[in-house]
Amino acid sequence: MATHPTFTEMMSLDISDSAQIYAAFVVYLDLLEGRNWHEVQHVGVAELQLVCLHAREREQDSLQVMVPVPVHISLSHERIREIMKKASLPQDDPDTPLSVTLAIVESDSTVVYYKVTDGFVIPDPPDDTEDVDNKQWRKKRKKLFK
Numbered sequence: 001m002a003t004h005p006t007f008t009e010m011m012s013l014d015i016s017d018s019a020q021i022y023a024a025f026v027v028y029l030d031l032l033e034g035r036n037w038h039e040v041q042h043v044g045v046a047e048l049q050l051v052c053l054h055a056r057e058r059e060q061d062s063l064q065v066m067v068p069v070p071v072h073i074s075l076s077h078e079r080i081r082e083i084m085k086k087a088s089l090p091q092d093d094p095d096t097p098l099s100v101t102l103a104i105v106e107s108d109s110t111v112v113y114y115k116v117t118d119g120f121v122i123p124d125p126p127d128d129t130e131d132v133d134n135k136q137w138r139k140k141r142k143k144l145f146k
Contacts, residue, residue, distance in 0.1 A: 006042065010051055013044035023068040023105035024051035030103075030111050031055050031066065039063070045087055052087045053103075063089055065100045071107065084118055097121060 007025045015021055024042060031037040031053065040055040053066040065088050069075065075083075080102075088098040099117040106112075 010042055010044075013042075013051060014046040015044055015049055015051055017049055019070045019072075020049065020068065021051055023070045023103070024053065026105050026109050027066055027068040027103040027111055028053055048083060048086055050083070050087065052100075054089070065089055066103045066113075067100050068103045068105055070105055075102075080116060081118075084116065 004025070006028060007021075010021045010024055010028075011018075013021070028040055028042060032040045035057075038056040038059050040053060043052045043054060044050075045052055050067060053068065054063045055066060056063055067083055067087055084098045084100055088100050097118045099115060099121075102114045102116055104112045104114065
């Protein structure tokens with residue numbers, strides 16, 4: 001790992017917390033190799049002492065900001081707001097709220113992603129409402145026959 005070129009580049013950033021750099025590298029590998037995301041790039045944010053990742057889930061999608069955080073780090077509301085303001089990318093549409101995705105990294109390299117948005121966002125409707133109805137019916141039926 002120490003000889004991986006991206007890890008070496010991350011280590012040369014002005015970030016003093018080696019645990020944060022390690023978390024960023026784990027998320028980098030997960031996005032690039034585990035989830036097959038596109039254009040995964042690391043960006044150092046020295047004033048926050050963070051390494052953020054910019055990536056596209058699909059080639060035609062817009063860039064998303066991933067903020068890797070080791071699991072032992074506590075984040076306050078103020079810290080999350082500061083991260084959103086300084087790490088998020090400018091939006092094409094001014095009505096689109098700021099958002100980042102926190103990538104919480106456990107010591108065994110498990111990564112859990114939480115999308116954090118400034119304000120309320122209405123979720124997208126399900127792709128196929130028939131499937132949703134069938135799944136709900138199966139769950140209800142399963143409970144009835146236990």
